[in-house]
Amino acid sequence: MAFLYEYGLFLAKTITFVVAIAVVIGLIAGAALSRSKPKKGQLQFTDLSADYQDQTAELQQQLLEKKPFKQWLKAQKTKPQADKTRLFVLDFHGSMDARETDSLREEISAILSIAKADDEVLLRLESGGGVVHGYGLAASQLDRLNKRQINLTVAVDKVAASGGYMMACIGNKIIAAPFAIVGSIGVIAQLPNFNRLLKKHNVDFEQFTAGEFKRTVTLFGENTDKGRDKFQQELEQTHQLFKRFVTEHRPQLDIQQVATGEHWFGYQALELQLVDAIQTSDDYIMAALTERQVYQVKYQLRKGMAEKVGMGSANIVSQWWQKLFQLNWQR
Template identity: 55%
Template sequence: MNERLEDMQHSLESSLLDKDSYKQLVKDEQKREKAEAKARRKALKKGEAADKAQRRVFVLDFDGDIAASEVDPLREEISAILTVATPDDEVVLRLESAGGLVHAYGLAASQLERIRSHSIPLTVCVDKVAASGGYMMACLADRLLAAPFAVLGSIGVVAQLPNFHKLLKKHDIEFEVLTAGEFKRTLTMFGENTDKGREKFIEELEDTHELFKGFVSSYRPQVDIDKVATGEIWFGKRALDEKLIDEVSTSDDYLMQASRDADVFCVRYEVKKSLQERLSDFTVSAGDRLMVRWWNRLYRSRLLSR
């Protein structure tokens, strides 16, 4: 990321400065880089390289869906980082998720706990949303940042399902649920639900909520958990007031600042695709673009004809 930011800077400088000024700037920078390289070689000869090593920041991205399907690449990325990272380094997670399945986000949060267990500082940046299961992940951060209008919180549990029993009964359709164990099934979509089944279902939701509250409290003890664990959401600045986050900032600002005194690396696990798979993906995307282009033309022509 350092190199990408430098390329952006050079592109602007080449346009803003006159030719001679830009040439002098490049010469000065090359001179500085040579001096730094020479100093590193001298330190290496004296056995001082380990003491002079640049701090490293490893950047991960997690864009969560309801099933937290990105947990698979996340676990690979974290495993790779843990083979080289030290407590002097840092991991930054750019997190976006509105939550989802409890067990899926529980596993995702456990992956972040691996970083903490190795005493490697963990910073989580939320630019848009970290709610419910997303906040379960975010609260593990040693330092939690959010953009001014990012959505955070939703520390609650919800479950909903339709019930078609009355419709089936109206059409003389019977539906049977056979179980071994009193509470193997509590509420169903097609059977007749009982008050006892509802009470048990709500009891399980409440228990999950208590586990969620305890999890957040263990990592952010400064939070008044009874006040914030109502299922409500807060925007960035309000979340700071409730101590759900530590600072209001975007990930862009944080990483630009980090790049001034650290080497910043983006880490992403990708499965190598075969030629056939790449061609197939290209064909699908090209077809989609063609359909959108023709649809726009057809839509504009209809507007003009009116």
């Protein structure tokens, strides 16, 4: 038994070493491939109406006797099939840098290539905001729908704050769950400064710029009141642009009241006219299923070679360590 244990331990170490080398080689190869070939993705259309009908039929089969169920099925088949308008459902779960905009761009381009004037887009939005330029571009992608006069409804089930609300206000209609977080029309910037720490350890920091305000505040240099004032001025200018943008898309707002950087829950946001109705995205889709053909549109980025190799190798290592643990436990 001791021999088997020693042999198992040796084998686990050997496999771990080999897998580690394979991971390194895979990461290098994957990085080289990712540089030579751009990442591509795949556009996925899911017929939510068909899924809903299948689910309803399954429930009816469970609840009804055989004969009534057959009658129900026959009644469904004989219903007149009128041409329905379409609702396209998109999801945007925004990160700090709004990198999800790449997928949003592809999804909107696909919809615009087939959408008719009476079709509609529902965006299920979830974001606490992030960088100004990233969310500015995301909002511009949504504005492409407005320019083509395609109705856009934005649903906020959890949070649409700061840059998230910048995107939401593009919608012709905003709905929110009762306790969804909405608003935060403000701008924030913060950074540490290590200048005193560097001085304490006799470390010099040198920075060279051309232009008086090329760098206003810095991580390692000694910040000045003049630089801080200029940086604050830039924040105020960004805030003014943010307020102007929101006002252009939701003129009914009292912008001075809501642009304080605060956030509100859904009920409060409705009173302030930040949203138009209290409703979840699930309720909105369920209501649409009776009148529209509903499709979910998603652009799925393909994983790079490095990601695939890394995940596969990690799974192999994990499985072998589990086997080794079991061997030790049994011993």
